[in-house]
Amino acid sequence: MTTDQFREELKELDSRLSVIQNPNRPQLCNIKLDGLDICPIPSGEIREEPDENYTMQMPNGWIIKHKSRREALALVNSVLEMIKTKEGQDNFYAR
Numbered sequence: 001m002t003t004d005q006f007r008e009e010l011k012e013l014d015s016r017l018s019v020i021q022n023p024n025r026p027q028l029c030n031i032k033l034d035g036l037d038i039c040p041i042p043s044g045e046i047r048e049e050p051d052e053n054y055t056m057q058m059p060n061g062w063i064i065k066h067k068s069r070r071e072a073l074a075l076v077n078s079v080l081e082m083i084k085t086k087e088g089q090d091n092f093y094a095r
Contacts, residue, residue, distance in 0.1 A: 003029055006046050014080060027056050039075045042066040
């Protein structure tokens with residue numbers, strides 16, 4: 001699935017979600033809720049299932065595994081569930 005297709009899927013889930021190209025790392029996009037980061041995903045293609053071989057190298061030399069669609073959706077759904085409470089909103093929005 002392309003990142004653009006995933007962006008549309010997220011918009012259908014909640015209109016406050018966006019996928020923005022990371023200005024410092026072109027191989028990443030950031031999933032955001034109301035402009036706040038939830039998690040990074042690969043730009044271009046997001047794979048359905050976790051793949052330990054789908055990685056990128058960070059500037060410090062570390063190798064990180066890209067999130068899969070399933071992993072990203074789990075994080076997004078967790079945040080959407082968390083902000084249903086006042087305490088969760090305060091935590092996410094750092095109030």
